[in-house]
Amino acid sequence: MDLSETINRKEPFTKGEIYKLVWNLSTPSILAQLTYIVMEYIDAIMVGSLGVKSAGAIGLVATSTWFLYGLCRACSSGFSVQVAQAVGANDKVKSKTLFRESLIVVLAVSCVFATIGAVISPHLPKWLGGGQELWQEASIYFLIFCLSIPIVQLNDLSCNMLQSTGNMKVPSVFNALICVLNVVFNLFFIFKEINFLGFSFKACGWGVAGAALGTAVAEFVVCIFLVYFALRSPYLSLKKSWKPSKEDLDNGLKLASNVKFKNGWLNFWLFFNFVNIKSFFNINKEDVKTALVISLPMGLETTVMSIAIIFTTAIIAPLGAVALVANAFAVTAEALCYMPGYGVSASATALVGQSLGAKKIELAKQFAWSAVFMGMGIMTLCAVIMYITAPFIFALFSPDLEVQRVGTEILRIEMLAEPLFGASIVCAGALRGAKDTLIPSIFNLAGMWGVRITLSLLWVGTYGIKGVWIAMTIELCVRGILFLYRLKDEKSWLKKYEVQA
Numbered sequence: 001m002d003l004s005e006t007i008n009r010k011e012p013f014t015k016g017e018i019y020k021l022v023w024n025l026s027t028p029s030i031l032a033q034l035t036y037i038v039m040e041y042i043d044a045i046m047v048g049s050l051g052v053k054s055a056g057a058i059g060l061v062a063t064s065t066w067f068l069y070g071l072c073r074a075c076s077s078g079f080s081v082q083v084a085q086a087v088g089a090n091d092k093v094k095s096k097t098l099f100r101e102s103l104i105v106v107l108a109v110s111c112v113f114a115t116i117g118a119v120i121s122p123h124l125p126k127w128l129g130g131g132q133e134l135w136q137e138a139s140i141y142f143l144i145f146c147l148s149i150p151i152v153q154l155n156d157l158s159c160n161m162l163q164s165t166g167n168m169k170v171p172s173v174f175n176a177l178i179c180v181l182n183v184v185f186n187l188f189f190i191f192k193e194i195n196f197l198g199f200s201f202k203a204c205g206w207g208v209a210g211a212a213l214g215t216a217v218a219e220f221v222v223c224i225f226l227v228y229f230a231l232r233s234p235y236l237s238l239k240k241s242w243k244p245s246k247e248d249l250d251n252g253l254k255l256a257s258n259v260k261f262k263n264g265w266l267n268f269w270l271f272f273n274f275v276n277i278k279s280f281f282n283i284n285k286e287d288v289k290t291a292l293v294i295s296l297p298m299g300l301e302t303t304v305m306s307i308a309i310i311f312t313t314a315i316i317a318p319l320g321a322v323a324l325v326a327n328a329f330a331v332t333a334e335a336l337c338y339m340p341g342y343g344v345s346a347s348a349t350a351l352v353g354q355s356l357g358a359k360k361i362e363l364a365k366q367f368a369w370s371a372v373f374m375g376m377g378i379m380t381l382c383a384v385i386m387y388i389t390a391p392f393i394f395a396l397f398s399p400d401l402e403v404q405r406v407g408t409e410i411l412r413i414e415m416l417a418e419p420l421f422g423a424s425i426v427c428a429g430a431l432r433g434a435k436d437t438l439i440p441s442i443f444n445l446a447g448m449w450g451v452r453i454t455l456s457l458l459w460v461g462t463y464g465i466k467g468v469w470i471a472m473t474i475e476l477c478v479r480g481i482l483f484l485y486r487l488k489d490e491k492s493w494l495k496k497y498e499v500q501a
Contacts, residue, residue: 003166004087022370028172029343048398054208056321057137059328060130065145067306072153074298075106078291080160088357095235101283110153117146129317137208144212151219158226165235178222185214301441308448323465326406329397337382341422344375345429352433368430379422383415410469417473420480427483436493443482451475
């Protein structure tokens with residue numbers, strides 16, 4: 001029985017069944033996220049071994065790459081949330097049509113992102129306030145990432161779509177695979193020589209550029225498999241996802257009749273391809289409008305928050321390479337705590353979206369709160385483990401003792417915010433399933449600019465990088481409280497569904 005059939009069953013769910021379903025749906029994604037973080041740790045160790053300068057170059061543009069990745073996710077979410085609700089309503093034609101439309105729209109948008117990123121790549125490190133010694137490597141790293149954005153976008157879209165149908169296993173397996181491949185390709189592209197089990201192999205030795213290229217190649221390999229599985233899904237297959245209009249048929253016949261081939265089959269071939277290709281690109285304006293309503297707040301949020309994070313990097317950059325590297329490694333280390341939260345968040349989006357599509361409002365509420373409590377619990381446990389093991393993790397990341405000391409101190413400060421950070425992450429996922437993205441985006445922006453940036457500017461001069469991370473901790477707690485309040489105010493995000501029911 002697939003997720004849609006489970007949600008549409010007539011028997012009521014017990015509390016135990018709800019938690020079990022949330023857990024079963026979240027587990028593959030959580031494991032994939034943990035695998036991703038382990039591989040990212042290995043990635044950081046590889047780059048860290050190149051020296052503080054190379055690690056600093058990547059750390060300088062890291063927030064900019066996250067910004068572009070966030071925009072890709074926002075584009076995908078606009079369509080994937082609609083797919084989740086279509087699947088809940090058991091409308092396969094609608095879900096297939098939405099997937100076809102999303103392929104056209106988001107790939108076009110990603111090409112625009114890639115072009116803009118490539119154009120600004122030579123200037124970005126200077127704009128971010130990094131030292132001149134970092135500019136060249138940082139520019140090359142960012143350029144390679146930008147050129148791979150369409151592939152990243154296609155991966156993210158395929159993952160989101162499969163998760164929206166309730167298929168968490170395939171995206172999880174391939175998210176884990178991409179991490180393994182990333183390490184393999186990074187070894188080959190970063191270092192000049194690889195020593196493994198007593199054998200020595202010559203490699204490319206491209207350093208920072210190799211790190212970006214290794215990730216891009218890994219994304220490309222996995223992209224092939226993810227698109228294949230998406231197209232095989234009964235809810236996403238492109239078969240019967242478009243139908244030629246009468247106008248297209250008439251135009252196709254007119255074109256074929258005006259072109260004279262001795263072989264009549266060539267005229268038929270011309271007619272067939274004209275009609276199918278043109279109608280494939282027909283897009284329902286209402287679907288795009290709905291996608292924009294969902295995606296625009298997320299995209300604007302990503303833009304403004306990423307500018308804030310880039311601004312934070314610019315605040316830290318004058319403190320020196322040690323502070324910059326310690327900050328970048330601390331952000332990487334912190335991901336071990338919050339990435340499992342995003343795994344639960346993805347399941348919350350699918351469960352709430354499909355429940356509302358099936359017009360089961362009470363069930364949507366139960367799934368939302370169960371996912372939030374689970375996410376908070378998991379992230380709290382991860383925070384305790386991280387607090388204890390922080391010195392050992394930084395010793396792996398960098399041989400520089402000062403980087404280890406500063407990184408451990410700032411990371412431990414932020415661990416206090418993880419439970420409420422978990423609440424904000426999973427609440428956002430649950431609300432996204434109800435197409436509620438505007439108010440959550442406002443919460444994120446208000447917290448980032450009103451609390452984090454303001455306090456960082458006030459405290460960086462006195463407390464250095466510690467002041468920035470104390471500000472971050474306070475902001476994440478405020479954000480979590482705001483999201484819990486929003487989820488509790490059920491009339492605000494469920495009003496339109498209660499009317500429909």
